[in-house]
Amino acid sequence: MNAADGSSYLLMYIQIYFTVIERILLYGAPAWANNIISRQQRLLNSIQRKFLLNITGAYSTTPTAALQVIEGITPLHIKAQMEFILVSVGRIRSDCNWEGSSFLFQDFQQPNSPLTIHPANFDLEDKVSIVSDPHLPAEAIYTDG
Numbered sequence: 001m002n003a004a005d006g007s008s009y010l011l012m013y014i015q016i017y018f019t020v021i022e023r024i025l026l027y028g029a030p031a032w033a034n035n036i037i038s039r040q041q042r043l044l045n046s047i048q049r050k051f052l053l054n055i056t057g058a059y060s061t062t063p064t065a066a067l068q069v070i071e072g073i074t075p076l077h078i079k080a081q082m083e084f085i086l087v088s089v090g091r092i093r094s095d096c097n098w099e100g101s102s103f104l105f106q107d108f109q110q111p112n113s114p115l116t117i118h119p120a121n122f123d124l125e126d127k128v129s130i131v132s133d134p135h136l137p138a139e140a141i142y143t144d145g
Contacts, residue, residue: 022076025048034084
């Protein structure tokens, strides 16, 4: 195995972490991540630590915060709170405060309103016109080259 293979395995482990492991651990986070206590924060860090040690191959004495910085992976309790804010502001349309920052749902782009007229009720015959061109050649030849 050369260095290029090692980096591809590392990228594969990181991709698996982000697409599978993190999604499993943060399932339902908008429901439980509003007020994370320190015990829950330590639990999330200890779970994340096992995966970070596997990804980095670092010694088990390496601090969790250092592993998070080395890999550029956000701590799980912060990601859980971010998901809570996104759901609260984006879907529930309520204002949120997080560590002194306030997020107002009016400041974010709102989805377009649904159609007020059903598409089947549109009168398309008046809006679409098909005009035939009388000067088209009678025969067209297409080749492959």
